[in-house]
Amino acid sequence: MCQQTITETALLRQPGLLAFLIGRNVAAFSSQVQAVAVGWQMYALTHSAAALGFVGLMQFLPMVALIFPAGHVADQFNRRRVVMTCQMIETCSAVVMAIASFEHVLGPWGIYAMVMLFGACRAFEMPAQQTFLPSLVPATLFPKAAALSSSIFQVASIAGPSLGGVLYGLGAGTCYALCAAGFGTAATATCMMQLQFAARARQPMTLESVFGGIAFLRRKAAMLGAISLDLFAVLLGGATALLPLYADAILHAGPVGLGLLRAGPAIGAVIMATLLTRWPLNRHAGRFMFLSVAIFGVATIVFGLSRSIALSVFALMVLGAADVVSVMVRGALVQLGTPDEMRGRVSAVNMLFIGSSNQLGEFESGMLASTIGAIPAVVLGGVGTLIVTVLWMRFFPGLRDLDRLDEIKSD
Structure with a gap:
C-alpha cells in the first residue's frame, strides 16, 4: 500500500x-457536447438515418486526406504549437455554429461543412497530442498515467453527452457556445504545458517521410494487429451514429435519453479505467485485449436487441x-514501442485507423440501417466483431501472447 501511494x-x-x-x-468534453448537438440537430432537420451516417463521413474524408501529412508535421514542427493552433480553429468554428444556430440559418449543409473543418483540425491535432504523454x-x-488520463477522459465523456442532452433543450446554439x-x-492549457520539443533537422515532405509510419508498422506485427483489430471491431460493432434514432424511434427517450445513451460507454469506461489505474495489466495483456473485444461484440448485440433504456445504457x-x-x-x-522521432507519423496511422473505425463506421452503420433497419444493422455488426476477434487471434499470435506492457521497448 505504501509503495502504491508513493507511485501515485x-x-x-x-x-x-x-x-x-x-x-x-x-x-474531449467539448467534442462530446458538440457531437450530441450535431447528431440531434441533424436528425431534427432531416429525420434520416443516412444523414446521420453522412456526418461521420464528413469527418472521415478530411482525416483520410490529411492524416499522413499531419503525422509528418507532428514529427517536424513544435507539437504543442500544432495542437494549440488546431484548438483555436475549433474555437472559432464553434462560435460560427453557435451564431448560425441562434439565427436559425444553420442547415444540414452548413453542419456538414463545419464538421469537415473540425475533422481537418483533428487530423493535425491528434497525432501531435498523442505524443505528449510518453x-x-x-x-x-x-501504464498508470495512461489509465489516469483515460479515466479523466471518460469522466469528460460522461459529462459532455449528459450536459449536451440537457442544454440542447435550450437550443443547439447554447451547446455550441459552451x-x-x-x-x-x-x-490555453496546452499553451501552459511544460513540454520541451527536441530540436531536429527538418526533413522535406517526401513520400518516404510522409508514409514512414506505415513502413514502421509493417515491421511491428503485434502493433499492427492491435491497431487493425480496433479498426475492424469498431467499424463493424460501432452503433453510436444510430443513437439519436434509437433514442427517438426505438426507446422513445428524447434528447435527455440520447445524452444518457452517449454517456453509457463513458460510464463503463471510467469504472474500468479507474480499476486499471489501481491495478494495471501486469500479465497476459494480449489475451485480455482479445477478451475485451469479444465482450465489446456481445454488448453491441445486446444493445441492438434491447427495448429498455436501462438495459441499453447498461449494455x-x-x-x-x-x-x-x-x-x-x-x-x-504504439507510444512505448515507437521512437520519439517517429511517434507523430505512427500516431497518424493509429488515428487514421481510429478515425476509420469511428467516422467511417458511423457512415457504414447509417447506410446499413437505412437499407435493412437499425436493429439488424447493429446486431450484424456485433456478430462481425466476434468473427474478427477469432480471426485476429489466429493471424497475430504475437499480439495474443503479449505479456507485460511496462516492458515494451522501442527499437
Whole structure:
C-alpha cells in the first residue's frame, strides 16, 4: 500500500502532466457536447438515418486526406504549437455554429461543412497530442498515467453527452457556445504545458517521410494487429451514429435519453479505467485485449436487441468498459514501442485507423440501417466483431501472447 501511494504521488508530480490532462480532457468534453448537438440537430432537420451516417463521413474524408501529412508535421514542427493552433480553429468554428444556430440559418449543409473543418483540425491535432504523454512520464509510470488520463477522459465523456442532452433543450446554439469556451480553455492549457520539443533537422515532405509510419508498422506485427483489430471491431460493432434514432424511434427517450445513451460507454469506461489505474495489466495483456473485444461484440448485440433504456445504457456501459482495455494495450504498444522521432507519423496511422473505425463506421452503420433497419444493422455488426476477434487471434499470435506492457521497448 505504501509503495502504491508513493507511485501515485510520483505520477502526479510529473511536470506538465496536469496541464496535459486539462487540455486533452476539456477538449474531449467539448467534442462530446458538440457531437450530441450535431447528431440531434441533424436528425431534427432531416429525420434520416443516412444523414446521420453522412456526418461521420464528413469527418472521415478530411482525416483520410490529411492524416499522413499531419503525422509528418507532428514529427517536424513544435507539437504543442500544432495542437494549440488546431484548438483555436475549433474555437472559432464553434462560435460560427453557435451564431448560425441562434439565427436559425444553420442547415444540414452548413453542419456538414463545419464538421469537415473540425475533422481537418483533428487530423493535425491528434497525432501531435498523442505524443505528449510518453514525453511527460517515464516508461515505468506510463501504464498508470495512461489509465489516469483515460479515466479523466471518460469522466469528460460522461459529462459532455449528459450536459449536451440537457442544454440542447435550450437550443443547439447554447451547446455550441459552451463548446467554443471549452476549446478556448483547452488551447490555453496546452499553451501552459511544460513540454520541451527536441530540436531536429527538418526533413522535406517526401513520400518516404510522409508514409514512414506505415513502413514502421509493417515491421511491428503485434502493433499492427492491435491497431487493425480496433479498426475492424469498431467499424463493424460501432452503433453510436444510430443513437439519436434509437433514442427517438426505438426507446422513445428524447434528447435527455440520447445524452444518457452517449454517456453509457463513458460510464463503463471510467469504472474500468479507474480499476486499471489501481491495478494495471501486469500479465497476459494480449489475451485480455482479445477478451475485451469479444465482450465489446456481445454488448453491441445486446444493445441492438434491447427495448429498455436501462438495459441499453447498461449494455453500452459494458461496451465502454471493454473498449478501455483494448485502448490501453494499443496505446502502450504504439507510444512505448515507437521512437520519439517517429511517434507523430505512427500516431497518424493509429488515428487514421481510429478515425476509420469511428467516422467511417458511423457512415457504414447509417447506410446499413437505412437499407435493412437499425436493429439488424447493429446486431450484424456485433456478430462481425466476434468473427474478427477469432480471426485476429489466429493471424497475430504475437499480439495474443503479449505479456507485460511496462516492458515494451522501442527499437
